[in-house]
Amino acid sequence: MIVAAIALMSGEFGSDQPWIKWVLSGAFSILLVIIISNWISNFKWSGFQKKSFWDWLQLLIVPLMLAFAAFYLNYVSETRDKQIAEDRKQQELLKDYFSKMQTLILAEKTLPKSNNKPTGSPSLDQDKSLLSQASQDIARALTLAVLDELDGPRKGKVITYLAESNLINKPKPEIKLDRANLQDIVLQDVDMGGVKINKADMTRANLTDVSLINADLTLSIFSSATLQKVNFSGATLDKSNFYNTKLKNITISTSSKFQNVCYSEGTKFENTEDDKNQITWLKLTDFQNPNTNSRITKTDRWCKPTEQNLGQSK
Known part of the structure; x- marks a missing residue:
């Protein structure tokens, strides 16, 4: 005691x-x-003998x-x-990251054009690059490090900044964010069309009014995430994990790729009709293409990608 x-x-x-x-x-x-x-x-003189607990x-x-x-x-x-x-620490990390990224980009712009190209014959894509290969490596290291430290809303600001700067867009993103820690990320009312982030961990993500048209999110994890009004038209999400994910008003197209996606048993897609405000529930067979193979499981253990799949690159 x-x-x-x-x-x-x-x-x-x-x-x-x-x-x-x-x-x-x-x-x-x-x-x-x-x-x-x-x-x-115990003391008679105290007068408390009759006092109970x-x-x-x-x-x-x-x-x-x-x-x-x-x-x-x-x-x-x-x-x-x-x-x-x-909160102060998080804000300082975010400001420091933006400052370093801006310094990298400005430094590239001040270099002579010939110094801003890799050795050999430059391609048209290389001419349009904001960052040289060395700067791309630095930017990737900075980004992955800060994503490990930031909270969900600030992770969203980092990814939005990179997408708007065309640094993580297809076909060859200048900053490769494979396996990025995007847990708890919050994205709202943003255009992420054409981004390429493979094997991203977006567990418990909260995405609202997000356009992911033609995005490549192969082998990504959306477990326990909330996706509302997300447009996956033309997007590639092969072998991704949607276990225990809340899906509402999701848009796809015939070109959307959901091959071997993992869902939890009983997953349905909630859709609201704008004119009548009526809620309908779609089964997986109604949501996806008929030729799409899906894994439907009772436990998240079966949704985890194998090492062989993780080793594949798109």
Whole structure:
């Protein structure tokens, strides 16, 4: 008990799980009341022989409530301070990334044209490139590193910036984001048409009013994501994972590729008629092309791509 009390007072115990500290504090306080009440009741001169545990608890309820209130206010204050510090850190990371990317692009523009081309005969695509091969490697490293650190909304800002700058677009993106950490990414009302990001982890992503027309997202993971008003017309999502994904008002075309896509059992696609605001539910057979092969499974384990598939490049 003494060890637990010291740990609670030091604030080191249960710092990662505050509820443990609250439970132990309450138990420690009640135990302390029991010990003190029993000890004092042994003395006749105290006049407390007839006081029961509940009498003592009623007597000390106000101090206990004040103590818990102090604990709670301190916890709220610490949580708010941590959130503010984390938000400031995230914003600084984003600003630093944009600054470095802008520096790379401006440096390329100031170089003589001949120095901005790889050795050999330049192609038309190379002439149009914003970044040289060396700068592309640097930009890729910067982008993958910052995506590992940022939260969902700020990841969305990074990807939107790259798409609008035509740095991750087909047929040969200047910045290859294969296997990028896009977990929890938030994208809303953006045009991502023609982007190429293979094997991206978009677990728990939230996409609303997003155009992914002619995009290549082969072998990507959308597990537990929410996709609403997403246009996949002409998009390639072969061997992607849509396990436990919420799909509403999804648009596809006859050229959309969903070969060997994995869905959870019972997956349906919710569609709302704009004129009547009526909701209809489409089965997989209604949603996809008749010649599309799909894996429908009860567990996410069967949706994970094999090492052989991961080794393939599109």
